[in-house]
Amino acid sequence: MDLTVTGLDPGVFDVELDRSADPTPAGGVTVTVTATYRGTEPAEARLRVSASLPAEDDPYWMIPGLFYGENRPEGNDRLYPRYAREADTERFVSPAWSFRADRAATPAVFAWTGEGGLALAVDEDGSLGLTGIGFAWEAGTATLHAEFPYREAPVSYYGDKVPLPPMAQTHLWQPGERHTVEVCVYPLPADRHAYAPVLRERHARTATEPLRPWVGVSEAADLAAHGLHRWHYRPDPAVLLETAAFDREFNGNVRGLGDREAMHVAWVSGIPYAHALLAHGRRRALPEEVAAGAAVIDHICANLAPSGTFWGQWSGSRGWVGSWTPVPGGLHARTLAEATLFLHRAVVAEQTLGVSHDSWERAVRSNLDVAVKSQNADGNLGSMLHAADGQVLSREGAAGLTWVAALAEASDLDPAYLPAAISGGEHYAHFVDEEFLHGAPEDVDLAPTSEDGYAAILAYMALWRVTGEARWRDLARRAADWMLTFRYTYDVRFDPHTLLGAYGFRSRGADQASPSNQHLHAYGLICLPEMAELAEATGDPYYLERTRENLACFRQFIAREDGDFNAYKGMASERYYQTECFQAKGMLLTLSHAWSVGVLLLGCEAALNLPGADW
Known part of the structure; x- marks a missing residue:
């Protein structure tokens, strides 16, 4: 050449x-x-x-x-x-x-x-x-x-x-x-x-320099749970507020607008993180966390949309509403499916402890029944549904892929869900094969994103786990490779006068959110157990190594005490600016997000339950 x-x-x-x-x-x-x-x-x-x-x-x-x-x-x-x-x-x-x-x-x-x-x-x-x-x-x-x-x-x-x-x-x-x-x-x-x-x-x-997480996995879990409960949980009604401002005085001066009076049912808040808080509370025998996590899930399950699915978001000013879409009544499939997936996991975890939540199981079934009815002959589960009747408003992109994971895992409730999961897995496989997954987040329309990679890993590992068929494991591996294209393989050099430079932040293991949202985020921790499982299933330690980096990266910048990097104990930012986009390189978004704290808690709880892995 x-x-x-x-x-x-x-x-x-x-x-x-x-x-x-x-x-x-x-x-x-x-x-x-x-x-x-x-x-x-x-x-x-x-x-x-x-x-x-x-x-x-x-x-x-x-x-x-x-x-x-x-x-x-x-x-x-x-x-x-x-x-x-x-x-x-x-x-x-x-x-x-x-x-x-x-x-x-x-x-x-x-x-x-x-x-x-x-x-x-x-x-x-x-x-x-x-x-x-x-x-x-x-x-x-x-x-x-x-x-x-x-x-x-x-x-x-x-x-x-x-x-x-x-x-x-x-x-x-x-x-x-x-x-x-x-x-x-x-x-x-x-x-x-x-x-x-x-x-x-x-x-x-x-990847030659050692990882430098600030805290161990158990301490990071404790800090994240504290932050989620202290700064994001509100009891009446029981919600996890999507944002909490680092600067509490500023938040008071702007009438609390730094604290977003809203909760998505999943994605940027909601059931996945309430499940994590509940699990942490059970493990650490903290009744206030158990009660808070269960109350948030109860609130969401008690307020289904007329279609039988969850709503997209609760708002303090408007109550239960749809997704972040200009389409009236539109509900984003990935958000609904992720809420259903983690609700089923919460049901299973609680049943293991001898605790039943009938309303939670009914909500799982109700959502999945709508998903199955929405599926067309090609296996497409739809990307946007109408809150009133469940009518499919769009089938573009791969936002429906997360339904595959939810349907596969919930086949223990109803074996009829598994054929729908398999049909969906077959349909969405072409996105993986073509190396162009897109449509998962509500806020960037049909852009390719790291979140599409996470959704594919969740889906295909669930199918492999339930069926044992090598095809699904191989698709999960291919999806994991694509997802890892978003994961930083090196440590960006920051000016020592910037916040990230002064604290020695190491970017290796963080993911670029998307070509549209060029900042680093922690959402990859949502599929930490699947990546560890993939490493074992393929006999390839590379996937575990990259996952260890992911968890280590975001055990940086979890506030260890009030005043740590100008945040309060347990807060974690959504955005780390590694390039010139949205803000100057080396800056940190001074908002704690429920999902940022929540995925860290999810990842830590999962890691603590995975024997033999050196985190």
Whole structure:
């Protein structure tokens, strides 16, 4: 393969390329580029290394955590970078994109055509500053590139619908100055899943520093349970408020608006985290936590929608309402299904202790009966249902995939749920095979997200657990590999004057939320037991290693006492800003979220019940 070096005037720069003689474990070729400036006056320059392959049709692009295929389906109203041959930069559409490397979970760019593929990987930064990566299609050629230092083009994305002028770093070369950069180039087969060994190799290269969680698993569970109960639980009615402001004085000055007077039934609040609080309370013999967790679940189960499903959200001002959708009466399938899945788990956990909750079991059955009725002949379970009658309002995307997990696990209540789960698993498998899962969260429409990966792992591991069929385990493995494209394989370098820099935050193990929401989050902990189970089922410790990193990462920044990083004991942020998006790199969102604390508690409780794993 040919590499091209541009951006340096050959009249004043000497450039040398050195290719490694032996391939890397994933079949890559390491190329070292050394540039020496021979000019007599300081000069600004940017080094660009590129590689190309023929592409008559549109390539499938991937930048881990940042760009997948076209990246944004054409009908998606949420604006963020999208690939198309015809540019419309006012709507973030272009055939060529360049990004700063810290936007990527692994600084690598991939392209596949009908004949094969190519990948180019670099380190996040070096002596020339923050690295850049990108791609372009032009006149039948797909080109991948790395830039030293980075440049963004044609515009920069800051998390909203308004394009910003391109961000860039520059380097002022001094006479006689020399720099060396390293690029690894990987020829790939046509199978898009060929990214998996490359990302394993890059992880092994960068995961050399020890993990540094602030607290152990048991202490993290205690802190998270305290935070969920102290800052998010409200007894009348029994809810887990979605947000609680770090700054309590500020919250008082803005009439409590930092504390969101609302509770989703799952996803950003609700049953999964009430179940975790209840489990922690049972394990630690804390009756107030047991009562709170049970009360929240009781409240949700006592207020089903007319359709027979849960509502989407409770609001202090409006009561029970639908999902975050402009469609009147719309309920998001993933939210309903996740609530049902964790409600069934709560039923089973309580029954194991000799405690029955008839209303909880009735709510599980009611929701699943609606899901089965919503399923079409293709196995599609629907992405949005109407609160009044359960009518399917949309079947786009893979939001219905979580129903598969709920139906499979609840087949102990009714064996008739299992055929529906299997049919759904078959239908949604094509999203996994095509490496483009999308539609899980309510707030980013049909964007590909890390949450879609979690949903797929929950679903296919549930099917494997119930049926023992290798097909489902293999789909779970493929889904896990895709999910791990969102997981940071390296520790982002933060300015020591920022909050994340001052506290030494290590990003390895955190997940990029999505190409639309470019910040780090902890939601991957929701499938911690499935990832550990997958490692055992496949005999592949890599999945457990990456899961250990995930749990260790978010045992950072759980407030150990009042005043810790300006939060209160047990609070945990939703967002860690590892790049320039929404806020400045190195900042932390100063809101504790019920789900952020809740998934940490879920993950810790699961880890404490998994014997033999070194967490």
